[in-house]
Amino acid sequence: MDRETIKVRMVYDAAAKFRGFSLNDAISPGPNILKELFDVLMRFKLNRIAVMCDISEMYLQIELYGAEDKPMHSFLWRDLDVSIEPTVYEHQRVVFGINASPFIALTVAKQNARMNQVKFPLAADTVLNSTYMDDSLDSVKDERTGVELYKQLVKLWNQARMVPRKWISNSKRVLECIPIEQRAKSVDMALNKLPTTKTKGLNWNTEVDKFHFEVPEKLTVESLTKRNVLSKLSSVFYPIGFVSLVIILAKVLMQRIWETGMTWDEPIEGELGLKIPRMDFKLTVSEPD
Template sequence: MKTSSKYSLNDLMEKGPNLQNDILTLIIKWRSYRYAVIADIEKMYRGILIHEDQQQLQKIVWRFTPTDKLREMQLCTVTYESKSAPYLAMRTLKQLAIDEGDAYPQARKAVMSEFYMDDVISGRNTIEEAKILQNELYNLLLKGGFVLKKWATNEASILEGLPDNYKRQQNTIDFKQDESMKTLGLSWNTTEDVFVFNWQLPQQKSRLTKRVLLSNISKIYDPLGWLSPMTVKAKLFFQKLWLDRLNWDENVSESSSKEWELIRSEIININDVTIPRWISCYNNVTELHGFCDASEKAFACVIYSKATNDTGEAVITLMTAKTKVAPTKKKTTLPI
Protein backbone atom coordinates (compact mmCIF):
# COMPACT_ATOMS: atom_id res chain seq x y z
CA MET A 1 0.00 0.00 0.00
CA LYS A 2 1.36 3.41 -0.98
CA THR A 3 0.91 6.55 1.09
CA SER A 4 0.44 10.16 0.01
CA SER A 5 4.21 10.27 -0.57
CA LYS A 6 3.63 7.72 -3.39
CA TYR A 7 6.00 5.29 -1.66
CA SER A 8 5.25 2.05 0.13
CA LEU A 9 7.30 0.58 2.98
CA ASN A 10 8.83 -1.96 0.58
CA ASP A 11 9.88 0.84 -1.79
CA LEU A 12 12.12 2.32 0.91
CA MET A 13 13.16 -0.83 2.77
CA GLU A 14 16.55 -2.47 2.26
CA LYS A 15 16.23 -6.09 1.15
CA GLY A 16 19.39 -7.29 2.88
CA PRO A 17 21.84 -9.85 1.49
CA ASN A 18 20.60 -13.25 0.36
CA LEU A 19 21.38 -15.71 3.17
CA GLN A 20 19.29 -18.50 1.67
CA ASN A 21 21.14 -21.75 1.08
CA ASP A 22 21.24 -22.94 -2.53
CA ILE A 23 18.57 -25.62 -2.93
CA LEU A 24 20.62 -27.62 -5.46
CA THR A 25 23.63 -27.80 -3.13
CA LEU A 26 21.40 -28.55 -0.17
CA ILE A 27 19.63 -31.50 -1.81
CA ILE A 28 22.88 -32.98 -3.16
CA LYS A 29 24.39 -32.86 0.34
CA TRP A 30 21.21 -34.31 1.85
CA ARG A 31 21.40 -37.29 -0.50
CA SER A 32 24.72 -38.34 1.05
CA TYR A 33 23.05 -39.13 4.41
CA ARG A 34 21.87 -42.70 4.98
CA TYR A 35 19.17 -41.47 7.36
CA ALA A 36 17.31 -38.31 6.40
CA VAL A 37 15.63 -35.89 8.80
CA ILE A 38 13.49 -32.87 7.94
CA ALA A 39 11.34 -30.52 10.01
CA ASP A 40 9.56 -27.18 9.76
CA ILE A 41 9.63 -24.16 12.08
CA GLU A 42 6.07 -23.41 13.13
CA LYS A 43 5.04 -19.80 12.41
CA MET A 44 8.64 -18.69 11.96
CA TYR A 45 8.01 -15.04 11.07
CA ARG A 46 5.68 -14.55 14.01
CA GLY A 47 8.46 -15.64 16.35
CA ILE A 48 10.80 -12.79 15.36
CA LEU A 49 10.22 -9.39 16.97
CA ILE A 50 10.90 -6.17 15.09
CA HIS A 51 12.72 -3.39 16.94
CA GLU A 52 10.22 -1.17 18.77
CA ASP A 53 11.33 1.91 16.83
CA GLN A 54 10.29 0.25 13.57
CA GLN A 55 7.06 -1.42 14.63
CA GLN A 56 5.22 1.84 14.00
CA LEU A 57 6.02 1.41 10.30
CA GLN A 58 3.89 -1.75 10.28
CA LYS A 59 0.49 -0.33 11.15
CA ILE A 60 -2.74 -1.69 9.75
CA VAL A 61 -6.44 -0.97 10.18
CA TRP A 62 -8.60 -3.88 11.26
CA ARG A 63 -12.03 -4.89 12.42
CA PHE A 64 -13.21 -8.31 13.52
CA THR A 65 -16.72 -7.98 12.03
CA PRO A 66 -18.13 -5.71 9.30
CA THR A 67 -20.08 -3.75 11.92
CA ASP A 68 -17.10 -3.00 14.19
CA LYS A 69 -15.29 0.30 14.09
CA LEU A 70 -11.94 0.32 12.36
CA ARG A 71 -9.06 -0.08 14.79
CA GLU A 72 -5.46 0.90 14.24
CA MET A 73 -3.08 -1.95 15.03
CA GLN A 74 0.68 -2.31 15.01
CA LEU A 75 2.45 -5.46 13.82
CA CYS A 76 5.26 -6.35 16.20
CA THR A 77 6.87 -9.25 14.33
CA VAL A 78 8.40 -9.87 10.91
CA THR A 79 5.62 -9.46 8.37
CA TYR A 80 4.92 -11.65 5.36
CA GLU A 81 5.65 -10.04 1.97
CA SER A 82 7.90 -7.35 3.48
CA LYS A 83 11.07 -7.03 1.43
CA SER A 84 13.47 -7.76 4.28
CA ALA A 85 11.53 -10.69 5.78
CA PRO A 86 13.64 -13.53 4.26
CA TYR A 87 16.88 -11.85 5.34
CA LEU A 88 15.65 -11.10 8.87
CA ALA A 89 14.43 -14.67 9.33
CA MET A 90 17.64 -16.34 8.15
CA ARG A 91 19.85 -13.86 10.00
CA THR A 92 17.96 -14.53 13.22
CA LEU A 93 18.44 -18.29 12.83
CA LYS A 94 22.16 -17.91 12.23
CA GLN A 95 22.53 -15.61 15.24
CA LEU A 96 20.72 -18.17 17.38
CA ALA A 97 23.24 -20.80 16.26
CA ILE A 98 26.11 -18.44 17.13
CA ASP A 99 24.71 -17.53 20.56
CA GLU A 100 23.51 -20.95 21.74
CA GLY A 101 25.23 -23.42 19.42
CA ASP A 102 28.15 -24.40 21.66
CA ALA A 103 25.82 -26.65 23.65
CA TYR A 104 24.36 -28.15 20.47
CA PRO A 105 27.27 -28.65 18.01
CA GLN A 106 25.41 -30.93 15.58
CA ALA A 107 22.40 -28.65 15.43
CA ARG A 108 24.60 -25.56 15.00
CA LYS A 109 26.09 -27.00 11.80
CA ALA A 110 22.64 -27.83 10.47
CA VAL A 111 21.23 -24.38 11.23
CA MET A 112 24.14 -22.65 9.53
CA SER A 113 24.09 -24.65 6.31
CA GLU A 114 21.07 -26.97 6.05
CA PHE A 115 18.04 -24.70 6.29
CA TYR A 116 15.91 -23.69 3.31
CA MET A 117 13.35 -21.04 4.23
CA ASP A 118 11.86 -22.44 7.45
CA ASP A 119 12.71 -26.08 6.72
CA VAL A 120 15.72 -27.99 7.99
CA ILE A 121 16.90 -30.63 5.50
CA SER A 122 19.55 -32.74 7.18
CA GLY A 123 20.47 -36.25 8.27
CA ARG A 124 23.21 -38.56 9.50
CA ASN A 125 24.75 -41.92 8.58
CA THR A 126 23.71 -43.84 11.69
CA ILE A 127 20.43 -43.99 13.59
CA GLU A 128 22.15 -42.97 16.83
CA GLU A 129 23.69 -39.86 15.24
CA ALA A 130 20.36 -38.94 13.65
CA LYS A 131 18.61 -39.17 17.03
CA ILE A 132 21.21 -36.84 18.57
CA LEU A 133 20.76 -34.40 15.69
CA GLN A 134 16.98 -34.41 16.04
CA ASN A 135 17.16 -33.79 19.78
CA GLU A 136 19.75 -31.01 19.45
CA LEU A 137 17.83 -29.26 16.67
CA TYR A 138 14.63 -29.25 18.68
CA ASN A 139 16.29 -27.86 21.81
CA LEU A 140 18.48 -25.29 20.04
CA LEU A 141 15.52 -23.82 18.16
CA LEU A 142 13.50 -23.79 21.39
CA LYS A 143 16.17 -21.52 22.90
CA GLY A 144 15.05 -18.90 20.39
CA GLY A 145 11.35 -19.47 20.96
CA PHE A 146 10.94 -21.51 17.76
CA VAL A 147 9.10 -24.83 17.71
CA LEU A 148 10.16 -27.45 15.16
CA LYS A 149 7.23 -29.51 13.93
CA LYS A 150 6.29 -31.60 10.88
CA TRP A 151 9.19 -33.96 11.50
CA ALA A 152 9.78 -36.68 8.91
CA THR A 153 12.41 -39.34 8.34
CA ASN A 154 13.02 -42.52 6.40
CA GLU A 155 13.61 -44.39 9.68
CA ALA A 156 10.70 -44.24 12.16
CA SER A 157 12.82 -45.09 15.22
CA ILE A 158 14.62 -41.73 14.92
CA LEU A 159 11.44 -39.91 15.94
CA GLU A 160 10.48 -42.22 18.80
CA GLY A 161 9.24 -40.21 21.75
CA LEU A 162 7.97 -37.29 19.68
CA PRO A 163 4.22 -36.62 20.05
CA ASP A 164 2.24 -37.55 16.94
CA ASN A 165 1.20 -33.93 16.39
CA TYR A 166 4.89 -33.05 15.92
CA LYS A 167 5.26 -35.53 13.06
CA ARG A 168 4.11 -35.27 9.47
CA GLN A 169 1.20 -37.58 8.90
CA GLN A 170 1.66 -38.02 5.14
CA ASN A 171 4.45 -40.13 3.68
CA THR A 172 5.11 -37.82 0.70
CA ILE A 173 6.74 -34.46 1.45
CA ASP A 174 6.65 -31.56 -1.01
CA PHE A 175 9.72 -29.36 -1.34
CA LYS A 176 9.18 -25.63 -1.10
CA GLN A 177 10.05 -23.35 -3.95
CA ASP A 178 9.45 -19.74 -4.88
CA GLU A 179 6.18 -19.00 -3.12
CA SER A 180 5.20 -16.48 -5.81
CA MET A 181 4.78 -19.36 -8.29
CA LYS A 182 2.73 -22.54 -8.30
CA THR A 183 5.16 -25.04 -9.65
CA LEU A 184 5.49 -28.68 -10.41
CA GLY A 185 6.22 -30.24 -7.04
CA LEU A 186 9.37 -32.17 -6.26
CA SER A 187 8.44 -34.53 -3.44
CA TRP A 188 10.11 -37.07 -1.17
CA ASN A 189 8.44 -40.39 -0.43
CA THR A 190 9.67 -41.26 3.06
CA THR A 191 8.46 -44.87 2.96
CA GLU A 192 10.42 -45.82 -0.16
CA ASP A 193 13.06 -43.08 0.35
CA VAL A 194 12.77 -41.83 -3.22
CA PHE A 195 12.07 -38.52 -4.95
CA VAL A 196 8.84 -38.40 -6.92
CA PHE A 197 7.07 -35.85 -9.08
CA ASN A 198 3.39 -35.04 -8.89
CA TRP A 199 1.95 -32.94 -11.66
CA GLN A 200 -1.61 -32.60 -12.86
CA LEU A 201 -2.17 -31.28 -16.36
CA PRO A 202 -3.50 -27.72 -16.02
CA GLN A 203 -6.80 -26.98 -17.67
CA GLN A 204 -6.03 -25.90 -21.21
CA LYS A 205 -7.20 -22.36 -21.85
CA SER A 206 -9.31 -21.61 -24.90
CA ARG A 207 -6.75 -19.09 -26.14
CA LEU A 208 -3.24 -20.47 -26.40
CA THR A 209 -0.82 -17.54 -26.43
CA LYS A 210 2.88 -17.07 -25.87
CA ARG A 211 2.12 -15.70 -22.40
CA VAL A 212 0.02 -18.75 -21.46
CA LEU A 213 2.67 -21.15 -22.75
CA LEU A 214 5.47 -19.45 -20.83
CA SER A 215 3.34 -19.63 -17.69
CA ASN A 216 2.83 -23.38 -18.17
CA ILE A 217 6.50 -24.05 -18.90
CA SER A 218 7.65 -22.06 -15.86
CA LYS A 219 5.52 -24.27 -13.59
CA ILE A 220 7.94 -27.16 -14.07
CA TYR A 221 10.14 -27.12 -10.95
CA ASP A 222 13.28 -29.13 -11.61
CA PRO A 223 16.20 -27.69 -9.59
CA LEU A 224 18.52 -30.65 -10.24
CA GLY A 225 17.73 -31.11 -13.92
CA TRP A 226 16.35 -34.64 -13.54
CA LEU A 227 13.61 -33.84 -16.05
CA SER A 228 15.99 -32.40 -18.64
CA PRO A 229 14.97 -34.81 -21.45
CA MET A 230 11.46 -33.38 -21.10
CA THR A 231 12.14 -29.75 -20.23
CA VAL A 232 14.56 -29.24 -23.12
CA LYS A 233 11.68 -30.01 -25.50
CA ALA A 234 9.64 -27.27 -23.87
CA LYS A 235 12.58 -24.85 -24.10
CA LEU A 236 13.06 -25.57 -27.81
CA PHE A 237 9.35 -25.17 -28.43
CA PHE A 238 9.27 -21.78 -26.75
CA GLN A 239 12.38 -20.69 -28.64
CA LYS A 240 10.59 -21.48 -31.89
CA LEU A 241 7.62 -19.38 -30.80
CA TRP A 242 9.99 -16.52 -30.04
CA LEU A 243 11.42 -16.72 -33.56
CA ASP A 244 7.88 -16.47 -34.94
CA ARG A 245 7.81 -12.95 -33.43
CA LEU A 246 4.34 -13.36 -31.97
CA ASN A 247 2.96 -10.79 -29.57
CA TRP A 248 2.56 -12.00 -25.99
CA ASP A 249 -1.23 -12.28 -26.24
CA GLU A 250 -1.49 -13.40 -29.85
CA ASN A 251 -2.82 -16.88 -30.56
CA VAL A 252 -0.21 -19.40 -31.68
CA SER A 253 -0.61 -21.25 -34.96
CA GLU A 254 -2.59 -24.48 -35.24
CA SER A 255 0.58 -26.49 -35.84
CA SER A 256 2.20 -24.98 -32.72
CA SER A 257 -0.90 -25.74 -30.71
CA LYS A 258 -0.77 -29.41 -31.75
CA GLU A 259 2.94 -29.58 -30.97
CA TRP A 260 2.31 -28.20 -27.48
CA GLU A 261 -0.49 -30.71 -26.90
CA LEU A 262 1.97 -33.50 -27.67
CA ILE A 263 4.51 -32.08 -25.21
CA ARG A 264 1.83 -31.73 -22.52
CA SER A 265 0.72 -35.32 -22.98
CA GLU A 266 4.32 -36.50 -22.55
CA ILE A 267 4.97 -34.39 -19.45
CA ILE A 268 2.43 -36.38 -17.46
CA ASN A 269 4.80 -39.37 -17.72
CA ILE A 270 7.10 -37.71 -15.19
CA ASN A 271 4.68 -38.90 -12.50
CA ASP A 272 6.14 -42.37 -13.11
CA VAL A 273 9.71 -41.19 -12.45
CA THR A 274 11.41 -42.05 -9.14
CA ILE A 275 14.94 -41.06 -8.11
CA PRO A 276 16.65 -42.67 -5.08
CA ARG A 277 17.30 -40.08 -2.38
CA TRP A 278 20.34 -41.80 -0.87
CA ILE A 279 23.25 -42.08 -3.29
CA SER A 280 24.64 -45.05 -1.32
CA CYS A 281 27.66 -43.21 0.08
CA TYR A 282 29.61 -45.73 2.13
CA ASN A 283 32.96 -45.29 3.83
CA ASN A 284 34.60 -46.03 0.49
CA VAL A 285 35.42 -43.39 -2.10
CA THR A 286 32.49 -42.03 -4.11
CA GLU A 287 33.31 -41.11 -7.70
CA LEU A 288 31.62 -38.49 -9.88
CA HIS A 289 31.33 -39.11 -13.61
CA GLY A 290 30.31 -36.31 -15.96
CA PHE A 291 29.13 -36.50 -19.56
CA CYS A 292 28.24 -33.79 -22.03
CA ASP A 293 27.03 -33.51 -25.60
CA ALA A 294 25.86 -30.90 -28.07
CA SER A 295 23.77 -30.60 -31.18
CA GLU A 296 22.79 -27.72 -33.42
CA LYS A 297 19.68 -27.29 -31.27
CA ALA A 298 20.83 -27.72 -27.67
CA PHE A 299 23.65 -28.56 -25.24
CA ALA A 300 23.46 -30.95 -22.29
CA CYS A 301 25.55 -32.29 -19.43
CA VAL A 302 24.87 -34.83 -16.70
CA ILE A 303 26.69 -36.05 -13.59
CA TYR A 304 26.36 -39.49 -12.00
CA SER A 305 27.80 -40.75 -8.73
CA LYS A 306 29.43 -44.16 -8.40
CA ALA A 307 29.69 -45.70 -4.95
CA THR A 308 30.96 -49.15 -4.01
CA ASN A 309 29.19 -50.97 -1.21
CA ASP A 310 30.72 -53.37 1.30
CA THR A 311 30.31 -56.33 -1.04
CA GLY A 312 32.13 -54.57 -3.87
CA GLU A 313 28.98 -53.88 -5.89
CA ALA A 314 28.91 -50.56 -7.78
CA VAL A 315 25.86 -48.32 -7.22
CA ILE A 316 25.26 -45.70 -9.94
CA THR A 317 22.95 -42.76 -9.19
CA LEU A 318 21.86 -39.74 -11.21
CA MET A 319 23.04 -36.57 -9.43
CA THR A 320 22.24 -33.56 -11.60
CA ALA A 321 21.89 -32.46 -15.20
CA LYS A 322 21.53 -29.26 -17.16
CA THR A 323 20.46 -28.26 -20.67
CA LYS A 324 20.64 -25.09 -22.71
CA VAL A 325 19.17 -24.32 -26.10
CA ALA A 326 21.62 -23.20 -28.77
CA PRO A 327 21.65 -19.46 -29.49
CA THR A 328 19.76 -18.34 -32.56
CA LYS A 329 21.67 -15.15 -33.30
CA LYS A 330 25.03 -16.87 -33.45
CA LYS A 331 25.70 -19.70 -35.87
CA THR A 332 26.80 -22.90 -34.15
CA THR A 333 29.08 -25.49 -35.72
CA LEU A 334 29.77 -29.08 -34.79
CA PRO A 335 33.06 -30.93 -35.31
CA ILE A 336 32.99 -33.67 -37.90
Protein backbone atom coordinates in the same frame (compact mmCIF):
# COMPACT_ATOMS: atom_id res chain seq x y z
CA MET B 1 -3.57 -27.26 -1.41
CA ASP B 2 -0.22 -28.72 -0.30
CA ARG B 3 -0.36 -27.20 3.15
CA GLU B 4 -1.34 -29.53 5.97
CA THR B 5 -3.27 -26.77 7.69
CA ILE B 6 -5.17 -23.93 6.12
CA LYS B 7 -5.00 -20.81 8.25
CA VAL B 8 -5.66 -17.13 7.68
CA ARG B 9 -2.30 -15.41 7.51
CA MET B 10 -2.28 -11.68 8.18
CA VAL B 11 -0.05 -9.81 5.74
CA TYR B 12 1.03 -6.25 6.47
CA ASP B 13 0.90 -4.34 3.19
CA ALA B 14 4.10 -2.40 3.69
CA ALA B 15 4.28 -1.71 -0.05
CA ALA B 16 1.05 0.35 0.03
CA LYS B 17 1.89 3.95 -0.79
CA PHE B 18 0.62 7.09 0.94
CA ARG B 19 1.44 10.30 -0.88
CA GLY B 20 3.70 8.29 -3.14
CA PHE B 21 5.71 6.68 -0.33
CA SER B 22 5.53 3.31 1.46
CA LEU B 23 7.16 1.75 4.52
CA ASN B 24 9.11 -0.65 2.33
CA ASP B 25 10.52 2.35 0.47
CA ALA B 26 12.11 3.51 3.73
CA ILE B 27 13.46 0.10 4.84
CA SER B 28 16.48 -1.71 3.50
CA PRO B 29 15.60 -5.38 2.83
CA GLY B 30 19.11 -6.33 3.91
CA PRO B 31 21.53 -8.57 2.01
CA ASN B 32 20.44 -11.96 0.69
CA ILE B 33 21.68 -14.49 3.26
CA LEU B 34 19.38 -17.29 2.11
CA LYS B 35 21.20 -20.51 1.30
CA GLU B 36 21.04 -21.62 -2.33
CA LEU B 37 18.20 -24.13 -2.75
CA PHE B 38 20.46 -26.34 -4.86
CA ASP B 39 22.99 -26.56 -2.01
CA VAL B 40 20.32 -27.33 0.59
CA LEU B 41 18.74 -30.09 -1.51
CA MET B 42 22.13 -31.63 -2.26
CA ARG B 43 22.88 -31.83 1.48
CA PHE B 44 19.42 -33.28 2.00
CA LYS B 45 20.25 -36.16 -0.36
CA LEU B 46 23.90 -36.56 0.67
CA ASN B 47 23.40 -39.21 3.36
CA ARG B 48 21.11 -42.19 3.92
CA ILE B 49 18.85 -40.82 6.69
CA ALA B 50 16.90 -37.64 5.92
CA VAL B 51 15.20 -35.46 8.54
CA MET B 52 12.98 -32.45 7.88
CA CYS B 53 10.88 -29.97 9.88
CA ASP B 54 9.58 -26.43 9.66
CA ILE B 55 9.35 -23.64 12.21
CA SER B 56 5.94 -22.64 13.51
CA GLU B 57 5.14 -18.96 12.82
CA MET B 58 8.81 -18.04 12.60
CA TYR B 59 8.39 -14.30 12.03
CA LEU B 60 6.00 -13.85 14.92
CA GLN B 61 8.51 -15.23 17.43
CA ILE B 62 10.79 -12.20 16.88
CA GLU B 63 9.99 -9.03 18.81
CA LEU B 64 10.38 -5.63 17.19
CA TYR B 65 12.82 -3.22 18.79
CA GLY B 66 10.96 -0.91 21.18
CA ALA B 67 10.19 2.73 20.54
CA GLU B 68 12.22 2.96 17.33
CA ASP B 69 10.58 0.24 15.23
CA LYS B 70 7.13 -0.44 16.67
CA PRO B 71 5.58 2.95 15.69
CA MET B 72 6.66 2.28 12.10
CA HIS B 73 4.48 -0.83 12.18
CA SER B 74 1.26 0.92 13.19
CA PHE B 75 -2.14 0.07 11.74
CA LEU B 76 -5.70 1.33 12.04
CA TRP B 77 -8.64 -0.76 13.24
CA ARG B 78 -12.32 -0.01 13.78
CA ASP B 79 -13.91 -3.45 13.27
CA LEU B 80 -15.79 -2.40 10.11
CA ASP B 81 -17.69 0.32 11.98
CA VAL B 82 -17.25 3.34 9.72
CA SER B 83 -19.11 5.58 12.17
CA ILE B 84 -16.21 5.69 14.65
CA GLU B 85 -12.66 6.90 14.49
CA PRO B 86 -10.19 4.04 14.02
CA THR B 87 -7.92 3.02 16.87
CA VAL B 88 -4.18 3.04 16.26
CA TYR B 89 -2.36 -0.17 17.15
CA GLU B 90 1.29 -1.18 16.85
CA HIS B 91 2.64 -4.58 15.82
CA GLN B 92 4.90 -6.00 18.50
CA ARG B 93 6.46 -8.72 16.35
CA VAL B 94 7.99 -9.10 12.90
CA VAL B 95 5.17 -9.56 10.39
CA PHE B 96 4.62 -10.76 6.85
CA GLY B 97 4.79 -8.11 4.16
CA ILE B 98 7.80 -6.15 5.40
CA ASN B 99 10.63 -6.41 2.90
CA ALA B 100 13.21 -6.90 5.68
CA SER B 101 11.31 -9.69 7.50
CA PRO B 102 13.09 -12.62 5.76
CA PHE B 103 16.50 -11.09 6.48
CA ILE B 104 15.60 -10.44 10.12
CA ALA B 105 14.28 -13.97 10.67
CA LEU B 106 17.31 -15.62 9.08
CA THR B 107 19.71 -13.38 10.98
CA VAL B 108 18.10 -14.39 14.28
CA ALA B 109 18.19 -18.07 13.31
CA LYS B 110 21.85 -17.99 12.29
CA GLN B 111 22.94 -15.95 15.29
CA ASN B 112 21.14 -18.37 17.60
CA ALA B 113 22.95 -21.26 15.89
CA ARG B 114 26.35 -19.60 16.26
CA MET B 115 25.74 -18.81 19.93
CA ASN B 116 24.87 -22.45 20.65
CA GLN B 117 27.25 -24.13 18.24
CA VAL B 118 29.33 -25.82 20.94
CA LYS B 119 26.30 -27.07 22.84
CA PHE B 120 24.34 -28.32 19.79
CA PRO B 121 26.90 -28.90 17.01
CA LEU B 122 24.73 -31.11 14.77
CA ALA B 123 21.75 -28.77 14.88
CA ALA B 124 23.86 -25.63 14.46
CA ASP B 125 25.41 -27.06 11.31
CA THR B 126 21.93 -27.83 9.94
CA VAL B 127 20.60 -24.34 10.66
CA LEU B 128 23.66 -22.62 9.21
CA ASN B 129 24.05 -24.78 6.11
CA SER B 130 20.87 -26.74 5.46
CA THR B 131 17.96 -24.47 6.38
CA TYR B 132 15.92 -22.70 3.72
CA MET B 133 13.87 -19.91 5.28
CA ASP B 134 11.71 -21.68 7.91
CA ASP B 135 12.48 -25.25 6.79
CA SER B 136 15.35 -27.30 8.19
CA LEU B 137 16.14 -30.33 6.01
CA ASP B 138 19.31 -32.35 6.31
CA SER B 139 20.64 -35.90 6.11
CA VAL B 140 22.91 -37.98 8.32
CA LYS B 141 24.71 -41.31 8.00
CA ASP B 142 22.67 -43.44 10.40
CA GLU B 143 19.43 -43.54 12.42
CA ARG B 144 21.12 -42.92 15.76
CA THR B 145 22.53 -39.66 14.44
CA GLY B 146 19.13 -38.85 12.95
CA VAL B 147 17.50 -39.13 16.38
CA GLU B 148 20.25 -37.00 17.89
CA LEU B 149 19.79 -34.36 15.17
CA TYR B 150 16.06 -34.21 15.95
CA LYS B 151 16.72 -33.74 19.68
CA GLN B 152 19.36 -31.07 19.10
CA LEU B 153 17.22 -29.13 16.60
CA VAL B 154 14.32 -28.99 19.04
CA LYS B 155 16.58 -27.65 21.80
CA LEU B 156 18.41 -25.23 19.50
CA TRP B 157 15.27 -23.68 18.01
CA ASN B 158 13.75 -23.50 21.50
CA GLN B 159 16.70 -21.33 22.54
CA ALA B 160 15.26 -18.69 20.19
CA ARG B 161 11.71 -19.39 21.48
CA MET B 162 10.90 -21.09 18.18
CA VAL B 163 9.10 -24.42 17.78
CA PRO B 164 10.03 -26.94 15.07
CA ARG B 165 7.05 -29.00 13.90
CA LYS B 166 5.78 -31.24 11.06
CA TRP B 167 8.71 -33.60 11.47
CA ILE B 168 9.17 -36.19 8.75
CA SER B 169 11.91 -38.65 7.87
CA ASN B 170 12.54 -41.61 5.62
CA SER B 171 13.42 -43.61 8.76
CA LYS B 172 10.65 -45.18 10.83
CA ARG B 173 13.01 -45.52 13.77
CA VAL B 174 13.66 -41.77 13.78
CA LEU B 175 9.92 -41.03 13.51
CA GLU B 176 9.16 -43.38 16.41
CA CYS B 177 11.35 -41.18 18.62
CA ILE B 178 9.30 -38.09 17.72
CA PRO B 179 6.01 -37.45 19.59
CA ILE B 180 2.92 -37.90 17.40
CA GLU B 181 1.82 -34.29 17.84
CA GLN B 182 5.17 -33.08 16.47
CA ARG B 183 5.13 -35.25 13.35
CA ALA B 184 3.73 -34.19 9.98
CA LYS B 185 0.02 -35.05 9.80
CA SER B 186 0.66 -37.26 6.78
CA VAL B 187 2.76 -39.61 8.95
CA ASP B 188 0.73 -42.55 10.25
CA MET B 189 2.91 -45.16 11.89
CA ALA B 190 -0.06 -47.56 12.02
CA LEU B 191 0.22 -47.87 8.25
CA ASN B 192 2.92 -50.03 6.78
CA LYS B 193 4.07 -47.25 4.49
CA LEU B 194 5.57 -43.79 4.88
CA PRO B 195 3.92 -40.93 2.95
CA THR B 196 4.85 -38.79 -0.01
CA THR B 197 5.30 -35.17 0.97
CA LYS B 198 6.40 -31.85 -0.49
CA THR B 199 9.90 -30.60 0.20
CA LYS B 200 10.77 -27.21 -1.29
CA GLY B 201 8.43 -27.75 -4.23
CA LEU B 202 9.48 -31.34 -4.93
CA ASN B 203 7.47 -34.51 -4.29
CA TRP B 204 9.46 -36.74 -1.95
CA ASN B 205 8.37 -40.33 -1.41
CA THR B 206 9.76 -40.98 2.06
CA GLU B 207 9.06 -44.73 1.94
CA VAL B 208 11.51 -45.35 -0.91
CA ASP B 209 13.42 -42.07 -0.59
CA LYS B 210 12.80 -40.92 -4.17
CA PHE B 211 11.82 -37.66 -5.80
CA HIS B 212 8.85 -37.63 -8.17
CA PHE B 213 8.12 -35.11 -10.89
CA GLU B 214 4.60 -35.04 -12.27
CA VAL B 215 2.55 -33.01 -14.73
CA PRO B 216 -0.93 -34.47 -14.22
CA GLU B 217 -2.78 -32.81 -17.10
CA LYS B 218 -1.59 -33.19 -20.67
CA LEU B 219 -2.10 -30.69 -23.45
CA THR B 220 -4.87 -31.54 -25.91
CA VAL B 221 -4.85 -30.76 -29.60
CA GLU B 222 -7.32 -27.95 -28.98
CA SER B 223 -5.07 -26.34 -26.35
CA LEU B 224 -1.86 -26.26 -28.39
CA THR B 225 -0.93 -22.58 -28.22
CA LYS B 226 2.29 -20.81 -27.39
CA ARG B 227 0.79 -19.60 -24.10
CA ASN B 228 -0.28 -23.08 -22.99
CA VAL B 229 2.95 -24.78 -24.01
CA LEU B 230 5.00 -22.22 -22.06
CA SER B 231 2.69 -22.54 -19.07
CA LYS B 232 3.04 -26.33 -19.05
CA LEU B 233 6.80 -26.13 -19.45
CA SER B 234 7.10 -23.62 -16.59
CA SER B 235 5.03 -25.82 -14.27
CA VAL B 236 7.84 -28.36 -13.96
CA PHE B 237 10.06 -27.39 -11.02
CA TYR B 238 13.47 -29.06 -11.03
CA PRO B 239 16.03 -27.08 -8.99
CA ILE B 240 18.60 -29.91 -8.97
CA GLY B 241 18.34 -30.55 -12.71
CA PHE B 242 17.18 -34.17 -12.49
CA VAL B 243 14.81 -33.81 -15.44
CA SER B 244 16.90 -31.49 -17.59
CA LEU B 245 17.43 -34.17 -20.26
CA VAL B 246 13.66 -34.43 -20.72
CA ILE B 247 12.79 -30.76 -20.39
CA ILE B 248 15.42 -29.66 -22.90
CA LEU B 249 13.40 -31.28 -25.70
CA ALA B 250 10.37 -29.19 -24.77
CA LYS B 251 12.53 -26.07 -24.52
CA VAL B 252 13.88 -26.63 -28.03
CA LEU B 253 10.32 -26.95 -29.35
CA MET B 254 9.34 -23.79 -27.46
CA GLN B 255 12.20 -21.99 -29.18
CA ARG B 256 10.95 -23.15 -32.57
CA ILE B 257 7.43 -21.98 -31.75
CA TRP B 258 8.84 -18.57 -30.80
CA GLU B 259 10.75 -18.31 -34.07
CA THR B 260 7.54 -18.69 -36.08
CA GLY B 261 6.32 -15.34 -34.78
CA MET B 262 2.85 -16.67 -33.98
CA THR B 263 0.72 -14.92 -31.34
CA TRP B 264 0.24 -16.23 -27.83
CA ASP B 265 -3.19 -17.79 -28.45
CA GLU B 266 -2.86 -18.81 -32.09
CA PRO B 267 -3.38 -22.59 -32.55
CA ILE B 268 -0.21 -24.52 -33.31
CA GLU B 269 -0.89 -26.72 -36.31
CA GLY B 270 0.97 -28.78 -38.88
CA GLU B 271 4.25 -30.59 -38.33
CA LEU B 272 5.25 -28.41 -35.36
CA GLY B 273 2.04 -29.22 -33.56
CA LEU B 274 2.61 -32.95 -34.02
CA LYS B 275 6.07 -32.68 -32.45
CA ILE B 276 4.97 -30.96 -29.27
CA PRO B 277 5.15 -33.45 -26.37
CA ARG B 278 1.95 -33.82 -24.35
CA MET B 279 4.13 -33.61 -21.22
CA ASP B 280 2.00 -36.17 -19.39
CA PHE B 281 5.13 -37.81 -18.01
CA LYS B 282 5.82 -39.06 -14.51
CA LEU B 283 9.47 -39.33 -13.55
CA THR B 284 10.93 -41.10 -10.56
CA VAL B 285 14.48 -40.25 -9.59
CA SER B 286 16.33 -42.24 -6.95
CA GLU B 287 19.82 -41.94 -5.61
CA PRO B 288 22.30 -44.82 -5.86
CA ASP B 289 22.89 -46.88 -2.72
